[in-house]
Amino acid sequence: MEPLNPAAMRGAVDLSGLVSRASAPAAAPGRAAAPPNGSAAPSGGVVREADDASFGEVLELSQRVPVIVEFYASGIEPALEPIIAGYGGRIVLVTVDGNRSPQLAQAFQVQQVPAVAAVIGGRPLQLFVGMPAEAEVRQVLDQVLELAQQQGVTGVLEQDDAPTEPVEEPLPPLHQEAYDAIARGDYAAAASAYRTAIAQSPRDQEAVAGLAQVNLLLRLEGAVAADVRAAAAASPDDADAQLAVADLDLSGGHVDDAFGRLLDVFPALDADGRTAVRTRLLDYFEIVGADDPRTIAARRRLTALLY
Template identity: 55%
Template sequence: MSNVPPPTNLRGAVDLSSLVNRPAEGTPAAAAQPGSAALTLPSLYFEGTDANFNDFIDLSMRVPVLVDLGTERSEQWKQFSPVLERLVGGFGGRLVLVRIDVDANPQLTQAFQATAVPTVAALVAGRPVQLFSGAVPEEQVKDVLEQLLQLAAQNGVTDTVAVEGPAGEPDTAAEPAPEPPLPPLHAEAYEAIDRGDYESAIRAYRTAIAQDPRDAMAVAGLAQVSLLARLSGHSADKLRTAAAEAPKDAAAQLGVADLDISGGHVEDAFDRLLSVFPSLDATGKEEVRSRLLDYFEIVGVDDPRVAKARARLASLLY
């Protein structure tokens, strides 16, 4: 996971002036005014809309606001979103989470360039920070959130939220709910990734999938850690040189496609492999097909770029 990039100005990047600055029920506008003695909110979790989002921009002047963009049509998002909620709860009020339905809020979807589901971004001091797309392993998400808090501290955004109790008083004594333990094989994979033992992580994920072929997080995790294993120890310059020198070689093109996926250049990776596909022999075509299926899991099967690439692959196969 790369370092959190410096923020840019959301109001300048996309015109939000048409958004009505009207607090909806449950939004934090009243409590979030700068200079107030304490930051008290009804919850750490909110629903963001085109109509109420300016409230969260204001809130981000005091506490980092994590933005989770998804759709109920996405099974991957519905599985990933509770993970994000659990992680936010574990930071004891140092983060607030806002969920956005991309189907119902086109302006925010455009503002955050949400071409994949889930897309996770943040607001710090009124400015957006793009974090990641797709379902990322939990330990990597936690690392990103810790980096986000460091960035927030550098920008003077260091308040902590006190959640309002049933009687309207701040519930300052409440502890975040303990995180449920990971399934044993997932925990084994994360520990292996932390120590750089990608082969052990691959074995753990494969075992998890063998036990439950519907374990979507294990399928995505296997694709992601396999990518890390393939790139480990390789020079980007050498991989690109090899691909340039052998434009019809499947292995050389797969190496650069791995680089592109790891760097977020999704469409470049898809186009490279789909363009070389017709010129390959049967073995090369199978290697490319298999690798593309891994990429689809990494990017997210609901991503429109995946749908487009999948259709193109099907036309080449049939």
């Protein structure tokens, strides 16, 4: 991998606007401010979850210690925790669900997941997309530490600050097989494992969602975002072109854009095109989650269009 260039920090996207958006309103005298509904607040440990509403605290933390931001989505779980834990508090890992944090996905220019960036002194730096081998990941993290030292960000979190995590149940064998395949970038093998899991247990919703996510990654392999968007703009009534750009939208966390694009084009399509769009939307519903308000609204609109 190319060495990280300190000069790249100067051209990074400014994330300072997220601080004001993430800050909760001041509480009334004598009352504590409550976190926003559904928001994930960073905890005290070296591995924590964040979202659009809580990322301001992450930016503040990055003034003390370099922060690695790992974007994931349903069916693709974060993979860096064991590696980060070995750095003894010199690096913090923040995990972000790209589908549920569209502002962060846009700010970090995330086109697909998994995607990993760093934040040093409040400034972001893109690191890699996909999950390289562990040795390559450690090489990048070592370079992040060197760059952080040059920027004067040399704090260390005490390991005692980390909360005691409950022991996680092991994944079912086929899910673990899929997870391992995703971690090494072999999406075809992951899809095969999920399909086998579904064949054995058709009601395995985790496998269904995982397969939808992996199929999305397979469709995006080798895609050039600018070319995909240009083709969609040139052929607004072409189902394949709109499906391709909707994949880009969803992978970047722009869920409403992906849903809206396909639902807008649906009425003008022929029978085959409508079938393709309906099938893709059902996959998106699995990825985003059946209980997500955006899914509920899109499903209601699709039903109205069908009948």
